[in-house]
Amino acid sequence: MEFDIKTTWDSLPVNHDPVKVKFSPGSGGMTLEVFAPFFNDPPSPASPAGHPFPGLWDYEVVESFFLNSKTEQYLEVEFCPHGQHLVLLLSGRGNAFTEGLSLTFEATISGNKWKGKALIPWGYFPPDVDKMNSYAIHGSGDGRTYEALYPIPRDELTENQAPNFHRLEYFKNFRLQGIMGEDWMQPESQFWK
Template identity: 35%
Template structure:
């Protein structure tokens, strides 16, 4: 079980001065603490095309379930977390402000700026997000450009999740272990 004190220096260096070229993460654990039984979802955070952006590249297994009704690629989608997604959380532990970025294989996304836990300050911010599904290979790939202005000041914690259909133990997976493998929003943020 890997617990994350998080790479405080690496993330802040990437996001705030671009000195680190990229950071890679893998979502390898189910909520019950057991390893995923399919290829892990992988995320790469990189310096963006401009000084005030960074990119996230997602490569994940494609399950196709649950399908998103009326999905419009490149646009925000309400309650996206109820469908197959990969989501990232960036938190400032001093202020408890955080941003949740959600990405779906169909190209929909959702940005939520939150403070405190689950209280949305801003929703539906636009993003440059594209996604492609390779049904034959059973994978999807997404690329997004994120303005650093979407992040709280002094981000120092991070976690990532993959959500899809499956048995209850396999529906939600995480990059960094939650407390005792429990599934709750409070525990999500404790390990960010």
């Protein structure tokens, strides 16, 4: 299952090749792959690759969110081309109760492109995921760019509105069974009891 991020958060077309996010079955979780332009702006966080980094959203990242729309429980995963990652578990809009979980993530930069591959354990997903969205962020200062797979429609923008990736009402239908098969049952999680 593959998605292209072709618009900014406010529904304008991106001015570069779209970021691609691909989901597939993995051993004990879902494999998430990123294929993206590499902007190197901002530069790498001051943290070693392969480790969680708080505040990673302030850097160049690709993010995916997986939501149970009935409970507003959701998983947010962020990936940086320099190899850092961030996992947040949230209950209620923007209310993170767990941050910095470990996972297997590797990224490689080749010229003006980067790719990354992560295994997201099933235990990180809330039960009954039914919506998702993905985002990409790069740039500094006035050049900061926020892109969304499912953006806010132009006619729903308000004056002085800023990007907010926790606008759950704009997430679209998504089921893990679409990746794993209709008979697949999500394992129970210690985090979501």
